[in-house]
Amino acid sequence: MALNVSSRLTRSIVRVLASRSVIPVTRRLATTSCWTHLREHIRVIRYDGTSLRSFSSSSQPSVDVSYEQLKKLLLSESSVVIDVREPWELREYGNIQGSINVPLGQVNSALQLKPDEFKEKYGGDMPSQSQNIVFTCLAGVRSKTALETSVSLGYTKVQHYPGGWQEWAERQLIKTKE
Numbered sequence: 001m002a003l004n005v006s007s008r009l010t011r012s013i014v015r016v017l018a019s020r021s022v023i024p025v026t027r028r029l030a031t032t033s034c035w036t037h038l039r040e041h042i043r044v045i046r047y048d049g050t051s052l053r054s055f056s057s058s059s060q061p062s063v064d065v066s067y068e069q070l071k072k073l074l075l076s077e078s079s080v081v082i083d084v085r086e087p088w089e090l091r092e093y094g095n096i097q098g099s100i101n102v103p104l105g106q107v108n109s110a111l112q113l114k115p116d117e118f119k120e121k122y123g124g125d126m127p128s129q130s131q132n133i134v135f136t137c138l139a140g141v142r143s144k145t146a147l148e149t150s151v152s153l154g155y156t157k158v159q160h161y162p163g164g165w166q167e168w169a170e171r172q173l174i175k176t177k178e
Contacts, residue, residue: 063147065134065159067171073134074098080127081134082107084146085165089138096136096168100124104142107149129155136161136168 065073073079074097081099083090090101100122102110110118111126118126127133133155135143140162147160161168 063159065161067161067163067167070096070134070136070161070168073132079132079134079159080125081136081161082127082146083165084135084137084142089165093138093165094169096165099136102146104137104146107146108153111150111153111155127155129153130157132157132159134159134161137164139164139166 070081074081077098081096083095083099083101084104084107085101086103087101095101102122110122113121113126115126118124133150135146135150135158137143137146140160143160143162143164147158150158
């Protein structure tokens with residue numbers, strides 16, 4: 001009986017994961033055991049930053065920050081905004097006023113510095129592990145990596161701006177033209 005319940009539960013899990021696009025649906029699902037199907041796609045089920053979040057019922061804020069939300073956070077100074085682009089990118093393209101530049105390759109070591117060392121090296125206050133941090137980059141790819149790095153270091157209130165500098169500059173340009 002326990003084996004029968006386990007088998008039904010496994011099939012249900014596979015169906016739920018397939019319906020949420022966590023694992024791909026294949027024709028083999030009906031002809032092979034669910035364990036085999038799960039084993040083939042187990043790497044997809046592991047945390048990738050977004051897949052498991054949709055199963056959470058927690059009241060954590062969204063990982064993504066919109067342009068409007070970022071503007072409000074910058075005005076209220078309630079978050080630390082960290083731009084993870086390289087310094088030459090900021091010189092060439094520009095930066096979000098009020099952000100701190102910590103290149104992606106230095107995020108891990110930077111977030112482990114003493115606050116005074118962080119301020120001296122990066123020119124801004126080091127965020128505490130419970131402070132809200134928003135990572136940004138050019139197009140939202142590196143900021144997502146920085147977010148995952150900070151979570152692995154124990155930071156709990158981390159978000160990223162997926163639009164990055166590209167969306168910010170476009171929206172700011174449109175705003176100045178109006």
